[in-house]
Amino acid sequence: MVFMYYSQGVSSLYTDFTERLSSHLALKGTEITHQVINPASATMQVRHTDESGRLEIAVDHENIKVTYTVDRERKEIGKGLMGAVTGAGLGGILGNILRRDEGASDAITGAIGGAAAGGAYGAYEGYEESKENRTEFAGVLAETIPEIEEELQEILQGQQDAREEARERGRQKIEEENEKAEEFRGMLEDLYGQILSVQEEVEMAKSEGTNVTKAKGRIDRAEVLYKEAQVSFDKKEYGTIKPKVTAAQSMVEKASEALSAAQEGS
16 A cells, blocks of 8 residues: 655755654654665655554655555555645645545545546545555654644745845845945045145146145145045945045145145245
């Protein structure tokens, strides 16, 4: 007898799924032996009370498929595959359809429809003939796998939330850097305008015969500081821009004062 289960959307956590399934089953009294775990599949022998069988776990696209094959011979084998399919939105096929009041054929068709109905109906006949032979461990799996799926979906949701938070932090950082860049760009443009203005006044005073040596020395130093601040801006070394701009503005003011003093004394 074969039972199949699907845990939907958790294939990325296959290793975690396999470890959790083994742990959950062990806590529920299952003996696990001959365990072989590969990157995308695993097999193991299981024994639960008086029942034993083989458990296969495999990645199936974005889902994880668990197949349980009972070692003991059952009458259901001759009646087709007895499937219990679990997972988000599907539920257990037999667990659901056999509790309905409607006829078996209608119940199966309504539950799974089409191609799967024939095999499930064969399983239903076998089920009716040997209700006393239903395996307890199949029920344990049908209960345990959705529990693990729910745990893993919470992990996946947490990972998605963490990625979204990281993206949001990235967006905020970019916005803050853009705002800072605009602030310093405006600061440098204002400083450059002040330097040009004083340089023009110094050149004009020089052409009129005023001694502008002191004023020119101050404004030249202001221009050097401005250029250094511009280099820092281009490198996005924002921490060094403001001190240079402040020092340059001080030189501009002193150059203006020196020029005024020279013109008054001439």
